[in-house]
Structure formats: structure tokens, C-alpha cells
Amino acid sequence: MTTSDKAPNPFNTYAQEGGGCRVRLSGEEVRAPAGFALRAASVHEVVQRLAAKDATLWGDAATEEAAIRLGWLDLPTSSRELLPRIAEVRAGLQADGLDHVVLAGMGGSSLAPEVICRNAGVELTVLDTTDANQIRRTLADRLDRTVVVVASKSGGTIETDSHRRAYIQAFRDAGLSDEQIAARFVVVTDPGSPLEEIATEGNYRALFLADPNVGGRYSALSAFGLVPSGLAGADVAKLLDEAAELRPALEQLGDNPGLLLGAALSGAATHSREKLVLANTDPALEGFGDWVEQLIAESSGKEGKGLLPVIVEGIDAPGWADIGPDAVRATLGDVDGSEIRITSGPLGAQFLLWEWATAFMGWGLHTSPFDQPNVTESKDNTARLLESATDGVLDVPAPLFTDGPIEVHGDQALLGEAKSLVDALELILRQVQPTGYLALMAYLDRFADADIARLRPALARLLAGPQVTFGWGPRFLHSTGQFHKGGQPVGVFLQITGAVEEDLPIPGRPYSFATLQMAQALGDLGALQSRNRPALRLHLTDRKAGIATLLAAFGA
Incomplete structure (x- = not known):
């Protein structure tokens, strides 16, 4: 029910519609925190201040950055x-x-x-x-x-x-x-x-x-x-045109889907919800989840806070039905069992809707939604590794052992006496806590090596509770990579690299693409290990055979 025929009352309305977008909340465990966030937003005039580009909205520490980031x-x-x-x-x-x-x-x-x-x-x-x-x-x-x-x-x-x-x-x-x-x-x-x-x-x-x-x-x-x-x-x-139609609704209290979505995200993140499990059932928004993933993870995953987006393959995928108490479900589409439903809205409006909601969430978390301090850190690590390369060749640590087409790299203290791939995988999976998550990070060809993504549902099914994310490197470094290092310190990391069949030089640079790719992988791995995050790197000496071996190991 909306408030279009009454005085605006955002506090008791859990379905808001405007500009072709409709957001609905279900379940008291989501509605109650959202209602609290809506009341706080009213008291602090968040809608009015954001519409007026008030850079002080996110606190003193964020003001300087916010002042040059509100043109959107x-x-x-x-x-x-x-x-x-x-x-x-x-x-x-x-x-x-x-x-x-x-x-x-x-x-x-x-x-x-x-x-x-x-x-x-x-x-x-x-x-x-x-x-x-x-x-x-x-x-x-x-x-x-x-x-x-x-x-x-x-x-x-x-x-x-x-x-x-x-x-x-x-x-x-x-x-x-x-x-x-x-x-x-x-x-x-x-x-x-x-x-x-x-x-x-x-x-x-x-x-x-x-x-x-x-x-x-x-x-x-x-x-x-x-x-x-x-x-x-x-x-x-x-x-x-689609975004412009929504904009007036985002600047008012009643019938404001962006305010309601922002309140739901903020309320979840401040009430022990650390993950946003997102499934898309709307064919008109195919692939939209990848964009949302970057927006939410990079904007909120810092200072030990935020929501980790978990993009699942559908509402029948592992990680959706067996969701834990630390996560909230959201769908692009009207789905029973979804606590946050974005049931309509064209693509242009959806962009603005989620941007507005994310800015609101930053206010609720008392963090800047516009910086990404740990993305810069991984870039700096990569640059240092490239500078230290000898004749364009990196000093890559030797594997602890090799099992078939897969080299196993990691901390000896973590892997103990493991001598096989299965042993190593069992040990790393034991590190995943019930309210933690496992991040799969594949520095491979996202088209020719696309089968590696099948590991996400396979591992989510195996873990049966903790969430599992998947990202292509270095693409994810500009997305969930920020959350991995700046968000809640509950992640376990499985990095997958692969041999290059035929390397490609980068003209005017002393290193090749294979060297750059490995430097990015090792640089990010080093950033995780410096924070004592459990991490394992598997290097596929033969990509096709290595992927098949991993899929077989997890019954995928």
C-alpha cells in the first residue's frame, strides 16, 4: 500500500512507488530496522540535504570527498x-x-x-x-x-x-x-x-x-x-528520460522508492546483516546485479562495516534458500520469500534508484559512500611488484606442492601437513565460519574459462550456510575487492590463477600481460594476508584440465 492518496507517511509504508520503480519490503526483521532508518532520515532531513548536495551529510571525515562527488x-x-x-x-x-x-x-x-x-x-x-x-x-x-x-x-x-x-x-x-x-x-x-x-x-x-x-x-x-x-x-x-522521470520521487518523503530501498539496506547493515543476497528474475535487467555488486561493495565495505553483495544464479541457486541470519534477500522482480523486492523500473531509473539508496546507506553507516581506500592499496601493491621484477619477470614463490595440473600456494601454518589438493581444500574450507563467507577470485579468461564460475554454486551447496561469492580478476578488484579488505573481517579467500598459453607483450612497458596479471593477483593476495585473512592460491598449469579437476573435486 502506498500513500499517494494521503499525507506522506514513510514510517509505516513498506511499498513505495515512483518514476516507474516500485520497492516492497516483507518480514518484520527487515521492516522494523527500515522503519527506524526512515524515522532517523526524517529527523535529520536526509532527503532534503542529499537533494541539495549537502556534502556534510556523511560527517566531517567524508565532507571533502563528498563535496566533489555529488554531480551524479x-x-x-x-x-x-x-x-x-x-x-x-x-x-x-x-x-x-x-x-x-x-x-x-x-x-x-x-x-x-x-x-x-x-x-x-x-x-x-x-x-x-x-x-x-x-x-x-x-x-x-x-x-x-x-x-x-x-x-x-x-x-x-x-x-x-x-x-x-x-x-x-x-x-x-x-x-x-x-x-x-x-x-x-x-x-x-x-x-x-x-x-x-x-x-x-x-x-x-x-x-x-x-x-x-x-x-x-x-x-x-x-x-x-x-x-x-x-x-x-x-x-x-x-x-x-527514465532517470529523469524517477528523480522527483527521490526528492520527497512519500512515495520515494529510493528512500525505502536505502532504509532497508541501511537498516539491515546496522542490525547484524552483513550480506545482501541478490537474485534477478527480471529479464529486462539482465546483468544488472554485477553493477549493483560494485556499487554496494565499494561504497559500503570499509571501516569494518558494510553489506557484501552475493550475486546468485537464481532463486533456486545454493545460497538463496539456505540463507543464514547474517544475510538479507533481495530480488530484481516480485518473488515470494524475498525481503527486499524491486518489482519494477526501467534500467535508467534503476541506476539512479540504487545510487540514491547507496548514498543513504552510507549516511546510515556513518561512512563515506564515495571513497575506496583499499582499491588504491591493491594498485600500489601491484606497482611495487612490477617495479621489483627482473627483466619483466616476477619473483613468484614456489608452490608448497603440486597435485596433477594444480600448484598449491599458501601459508604452511594454515595448510599444515596437506599433501594433496583435496587436503588443502578441506583445510581452507574449515576456516569459513557460519556467518563468514568464501570469496572465489579467478584471474582467468572469463569467456574461455567460464566453467570455473560453476564453483560458486557447488561450494555454496557444500558449505550450506556461509555465503560464497565469485569474481573475475582484476575486474573484482574495483568491486568486492574493497569489501574483502575494508569490510567485516570474516572472509576466507580462494584465488585461482592459470598458465598463459601464449603471452602478449605490452608495448612500451618492460612487462607483459601475463606478468601484469600475476602481479595483480599476488598484490591482492598480499593485501589479504597482511590482514591475516585465510587465503589459498591455486595455479592451474593446464587451465582446461585444472578447471575440470576442481569441478570434480566439488562434485560440480
Whole structure:
């Protein structure tokens, strides 16, 4: 029941609708904390202050960062100025026969465009990996028709810079002149970044300067989300229309689905709920959970707080029905048994809905929803390892032992007398506590090695209670990687790396993609081990055989 025909009363209303979005809460264990959060929000005028871009909303420590991160509130209107230029550049690309759009971006620069294009039914090749096998295959795909969108807020993201260099070399090897190569690149970055300078000096086909007051994970409706999607053929004007229709509802107390969703997330996170198990039953939002995962994990997982998003394969998947008392269920779709139901809402509105709710959750947790301190930490670890490499070769520790196609790496004190893969797996799984979680982190090819993702439901079924997450490296470093190190210290980590069939050099760098990928894996592993998080690394000397061995070990 909503309050559309009465005076707004957000305190006793657990179904709120506006702008095409509807949020419903069920179960007193979720409604009661949400009601408390709604009352607190009213007292502190959170809705009014967020709408007015009050940077003090999240406390003194967060004010400086928040002051330069609230531009996302205006994107449904301000991003319209991008539309004519996107259309113009797309027309030029089509005239030149360049119809294969490749996006080189990480985190917020890639997750939103991927879901936008998937739901629009248009093709966009997203390159957000450092896996040499995957990159080599992508470079060979329709190179004669390829335009590369390089998207990086800072302009110095190591993955996207490496992709740009690899494509320049591929175009050069194909016989293109410097002028022709420049016409194959479109750049999206913040003003004043190193990438702006590269694009300007190189006379790239197009340079889009994004709003610097929008953080990466809130950038779905900015140039980072709209440019690659629009160039690929998605109707990005429609996304802005959808978000604009919702915006008035987000600035009022009654019939405010964003307020209710934010209250549910905040209430859960402050009342012993540490995990948000999300299943999608709405085909119109396919892949949306991956974007939500990054937004929630990176925004809330710090200072030992937050909600860990657990994206499950469906409502019949392990981890959904056997949920523990430390988690709350949410669905994109109206599902019985779901405590938070987002039962409707077009994609453009959904982006704004979740961004608003996440900002509200940050207020409720007394943390900044706009920084990501531990993402930077892993980047720094990677840089140190690369600097210490000798002739581009990392000093990789020897395995404790090898079992078939799998090398086992880990702390001897943790693994004890384990001499087999099964022994090691049993020991690491024993570390997972009833209210903890197991994170699977695969530094592999997310298409050719996609079967490795079947480990998530297999392990969730085996553990029967503790949640299991899955992430592709280094993609997850810009998402749940923040929560792993900054959230509740209850995680156990299983990292999977693999031998590269044919390495790929990074032009102008003293290291290859295989070296970069391994440095990222070891850098993140080191960050976890420095916090005494139980962690095991399995290295597949033969990827196909190694994946088959792991699936067999867990009955998958």
C-alpha cells in the first residue's frame, strides 16, 4: 500500500512507488530496522540535504570527498548535452565502416555500459581483463572494423593504458598509419588527466571530458556509461528520460522508492546483516546485479562495516534458500520469500534508484559512500611488484606442492601437513565460519574459462550456510575487492590463477600481460594476508584440465 492518496507517511509504508520503480519490503526483521532508518532520515532531513548536495551529510571525515562527488544527482539533465556529440561521432564511425566497438575500461567505466548494451540488444565488446589469452583473442576479432573507446576517470588506470598500447600495436601491424590509428580511438576521461593529454596530442577521433564531480561507480548516466553505449547503438536518451522521470520521487518523503530501498539496506547493515543476497528474475535487467555488486561493495565495505553483495544464479541457486541470519534477500522482480523486492523500473531509473539508496546507506553507516581506500592499496601493491621484477619477470614463490595440473600456494601454518589438493581444500574450507563467507577470485579468461564460475554454486551447496561469492580478476578488484579488505573481517579467500598459453607483450612497458596479471593477483593476495585473512592460491598449469579437476573435486 502506498500513500499517494494521503499525507506522506514513510514510517509505516513498506511499498513505495515512483518514476516507474516500485520497492516492497516483507518480514518484520527487515521492516522494523527500515522503519527506524526512515524515522532517523526524517529527523535529520536526509532527503532534503542529499537533494541539495549537502556534502556534510556523511560527517566531517567524508565532507571533502563528498563535496566533489555529488554531480551524479544532476546527470539525468546535465548528460543530455552529450547526446548530439555521441550521435555525430557514431555517424562518422558508421560512414568509415567501424561498427565493432571495444570498450577498454575497469569498474564503473565498464560495468554500466556492459549492462546497458546487453539490455538494449546491441553488441559491445568489453575489455576489462589483463588475461593475455582473452586479450589476444579480442585483438584478432574484426580488427579492420574496430574502434576502441578508452575510458578512465583518472587517466592512469594500468589496465586500460595497457589495452590502448596493445591496440595501437595491432593497428600498426595491420598496416595503418598513425593518422588512421588515431581515428580508431575515442577517449572518455576527466579534465586534466594524463589520458586527455594523450588524446589531444595524438589527435584521437573524439575526446569526451566527463563531469569530474562524479565518482566512477556513480557514473552510469555520465559520459562513461553513455558514450560507449551510444556508439554501440543503445538508445541512451531513453536512459536519461527514465532517470529523469524517477528523480522527483527521490526528492520527497512519500512515495520515494529510493528512500525505502536505502532504509532497508541501511537498516539491515546496522542490525547484524552483513550480506545482501541478490537474485534477478527480471529479464529486462539482465546483468544488472554485477553493477549493483560494485556499487554496494565499494561504497559500503570499509571501516569494518558494510553489506557484501552475493550475486546468485537464481532463486533456486545454493545460497538463496539456505540463507543464514547474517544475510538479507533481495530480488530484481516480485518473488515470494524475498525481503527486499524491486518489482519494477526501467534500467535508467534503476541506476539512479540504487545510487540514491547507496548514498543513504552510507549516511546510515556513518561512512563515506564515495571513497575506496583499499582499491588504491591493491594498485600500489601491484606497482611495487612490477617495479621489483627482473627483466619483466616476477619473483613468484614456489608452490608448497603440486597435485596433477594444480600448484598449491599458501601459508604452511594454515595448510599444515596437506599433501594433496583435496587436503588443502578441506583445510581452507574449515576456516569459513557460519556467518563468514568464501570469496572465489579467478584471474582467468572469463569467456574461455567460464566453467570455473560453476564453483560458486557447488561450494555454496557444500558449505550450506556461509555465503560464497565469485569474481573475475582484476575486474573484482574495483568491486568486492574493497569489501574483502575494508569490510567485516570474516572472509576466507580462494584465488585461482592459470598458465598463459601464449603471452602478449605490452608495448612500451618492460612487462607483459601475463606478468601484469600475476602481479595483480599476488598484490591482492598480499593485501589479504597482511590482514591475516585465510587465503589459498591455486595455479592451474593446464587451465582446461585444472578447471575440470576442481569441478570434480566439488562434485560440480
